[in-house]
Amino acid sequence: MERFLLRSAALATAFTAVSCAATSNDPGASKPIESETSVILQDPVGLWGSKEQGQPWLELAEDGKLTGSDGCNRLTGSWNASEDLQFDALASTKMFCEGVDDWLSRAATAKLEDGNTMLVLDADGKELGTLAFGGKGS
Template sequence: MHLFFTDVQKVRKVGEIPGLDAVELSGLLARWAPAVGTPIALSESMTPVEPLCSWFRELGLDRGSVKTMRATAYQFDGAGLPVLLDGRGQAVARLIPGATPTPEPDKADSVLEPPTVTDEARQALAPAVALPATLVPADQRQLIGRWAPKRGHKAAYLEFTADGEWHGSDGCNDQSGRWVTAAGGTLLNTARAVTLAYCVDSVPIAQWVTTARRAGFDGKVLLFLNAHGDEIGRLSPTN
């Protein structure tokens, strides 16, 4: 699963739409554009993952709490329900199954129907393979800071910040996104749009981050593992 976030700063221009004048278009965008930072969950085939997308959209259209949108970790409560946590470990939202979107004049009927959980969705959301016993699970506090690969372009780096943002570079292209952690070294990341400038010895930092499902330490070295438990990248602290 891939997680993206809306960002009006990335929208340079809204073109003309047949049948709508500028005033009508502006009014529609003001009414239906979700809040900045609204998450969008997509499967490996880049289709919406439901019911997550609908729930996030409801929050965005209702201008949902910034605290909810800025969760930096999650855990499961005694009933097995996911709880979103902020940077201090405080609960900001609890996800409860069975919610029904509010009907609206311009909302498609398909959005109101219970989602169909496909095999592809189950596979995308399945728990990742546990970390090897030789690695120490990484948590939110340990990840915060700046990291660099041992090989590749000297300008390549990755930095995790306490507010749930990550920033980095493959050596030529600036990259960024969001990240959350959970128990057992679980790590979920998103990436924003990036430029595609070519440079020799570039390091696929964004690819490492977005495909990582677990993070662990071998001494001071940070390792990223994918859902199958394969190592996909390793970084060392820069300080």
């Protein structure tokens, strides 16, 4: 009799676990709270890169404007987001700085990866480089 009760309890527990798992996809089921990372993925506004001397960076403003530097030349333009980030009317000064790679001045689009890395691409979709998220309101 004791074995019967233990088996019944085990079956009841298993049935409850299976039925809960089956209903977890219901629209009314609770959803996980968005993490800081997923918020950054949805809202790219802020500093990307580092404003240290000679380092590339972009700062995306809420109004769709961007400013930045390729480490030597100043960058200005606008941005918008759909699936990826699009950089429009990107303009750059044309100073020569020895030893500085001007890859960021060729940016056309970008993808946000893991919420804290911006993968920058040229107009042909070729990978140019990455910028780490530096924070909001810098």
